[in-house]
Amino acid sequence: MKKEGIAGESFIIDYESSEVDGSLVSDTLYESDGLSVETLTATLRKPCWVRYSLAQGTCVMRLNPTGTMLLRARDRPTWRVIPPTSATLSLGPVEFTTYMSRGEHMGLYFIWPAMETRALYRWIMETDANAMRRAFFVTSGSAMDANPAGLIKSMRDMSRKNPHQHLPQLFAHLHTLVGRVLVAPNELTLASIPPDIPDSVQGLLEQVKKNPTGEWSLKEASNIAGYSPFHLSRTFKTLVGYGFPEFVDRCRTELAVAALVSSEEPVDDIASRCGFGSSHGLRESVKEYLGLLPSELRALRSELPPVSIG
Numbered sequence: 001m002k003k004e005g006i007a008g009e010s011f012i013i014d015y016e017s018s019e020v021d022g023s024l025v026s027d028t029l030y031e032s033d034g035l036s037v038e039t040l041t042a043t044l045r046k047p048c049w050v051r052y053s054l055a056q057g058t059c060v061m062r063l064n065p066t067g068t069m070l071l072r073a074r075d076r077p078t079w080r081v082i083p084p085t086s087a088t089l090s091l092g093p094v095e096f097t098t099y100m101s102r103g104e105h106m107g108l109y110f111i112w113p114a115m116e117t118r119a120l121y122r123w124i125m126e127t128d129a130n131a132m133r134r135a136f137f138v139t140s141g142s143a144m145d146a147n148p149a150g151l152i153k154s155m156r157d158m159s160r161k162n163p164h165q166h167l168p169q170l171f172a173h174l175h176t177l178v179g180r181v182l183v184a185p186n187e188l189t190l191a192s193i194p195p196d197i198p199d200s201v202q203g204l205l206e207q208v209k210k211n212p213t214g215e216w217s218l219k220e221a222s223n224i225a226g227y228s229p230f231h232l233s234r235t236f237k238t239l240v241g242y243g244f245p246e247f248v249d250r251c252r253t254e255l256a257v258a259a260l261v262s263s264e265e266p267v268d269d270i271a272s273r274c275g276f277g278s279s280h281g282l283r284e285s286v287k288e289y290l291g292l293l294p295s296e297l298r299a300l301r302s303e304l305p306p307v308s309i310g
Contacts (some may be wrong), residue, residue, distance in 0.1 A: 010055040010092070011111045013040060021045045029108075032167050034116040035174075042067070042105040047296060050100055054092035057114045059121070061177055062088040067105030068290040069098040070261075070297070079261050081188045081297075083290060087181050091124070101291030110174055120175055124182065188257060190289050191250035197239050200225045205240075205247065212251035213275035218244055252276060253285045260286075260297040267294050 013026055022044040030037040040050075050069075054060060069082040074095040082088055082098075090096075091114065114121040193205045204225045208216060221244055222232040236244045256274040259265055265273075271282040279294075286294050 010058040010113070011036075011038075011060060011109070012053040013038075014051040014053070020048050022048075024048070024050075030166075030170065034112060034167060035170055036109075036111045037170070038109040038111065040105070040107040040109070042100060044100060044102050044105065046102050047292065048100055050098045051095070052098065053095045054090055056093040058092040059110075059112055059114050059117075059124075060088075060090045060092075061110040061174065061181070062090070063108040063177070064088065065106045065108070067103060067107075068101040068292060069105075070292075071096055071098050081257055081261065081290070083188060083190055085192075086189075087177065089124070089178060089181050099296075103291040110170075110177070112171075112174070117171065117174075120178060124178065188254055190254050190257075191247050194240060200227070201236065201239060208248055208251055212248060212255060213273070216244075216248045248275075249285055250289060253282075253289055256282050256294075257286065257290070257297065260294055267298070270294075 020042075022042060024040070024042040024044070026038060026040045028036065028038055064082055064084065064086045066084050068084060070079045071082050071088070072079045074097075079099075191205075191209070193202060193209070197205075204221055207224065208214075208221075218229045218233060222229045225232055227235065233244065236247070240247060252275040256270050256276070259270045259274070260267070267282065268279045271277075271279040274282070276282040276285070283294055286292060286297070
């Protein structure tokens, strides 16, 4: 099946040639002359390939609330990991392949001709033209819209009433999303530092991010933050959304995933160097946060499907 976006074949999602073990459904939420908003939802029992084609002069902003994808542009040797709660910005022409992890997926696509937003297009190119020439710019954490479910409901309501009337409102929201992505780091982030947290906790998180392989006990962390272990544990979960041990584990997994997709270093060595007690511990963390196995990440380096759209 192929899903066409605005302007004919300006944006195509092709999963016809992939064996899908589960369900994969695309839908149009909103459509006008200058903007189309699409969704792609999936429940996968095993990973599958999905291919995309983006025409010259077309922009796509993808919000990724749930599910992990690995993304590779045609003729590029490097795979990028697109984790849950991330956003991706792409500018055509480009063809790329994604490897979707097992589990639940939700993708929300804003598709528009670059010339519909000339000032925004110039800002994108001036902010990070090199990243856009590499076909995509990805960020994670707070850059993604905080309430995608609410956004989807709002767009459905707009589409039922008068799509053209609400176009300025959607473009205003799109400017905000693009801004969030371009000011955030263009890197894999599984443990983001929330905005507006106390300086003492922020300092602790920054130290963990710099040295995730250290011996990070709750007692040591509470001494750095100036809290009791009990108070830090309770406060940390409220501020970050999960406990301190998981934050450390996520930081270590970031390091390990980067090594898995970019080097030939043995998995056991990566696990040891990144602070895991064993390769089993690394395997369980990668599977929990990304829905993939280290062996699957590693296999992508040599087992590549065709990436052209035809």
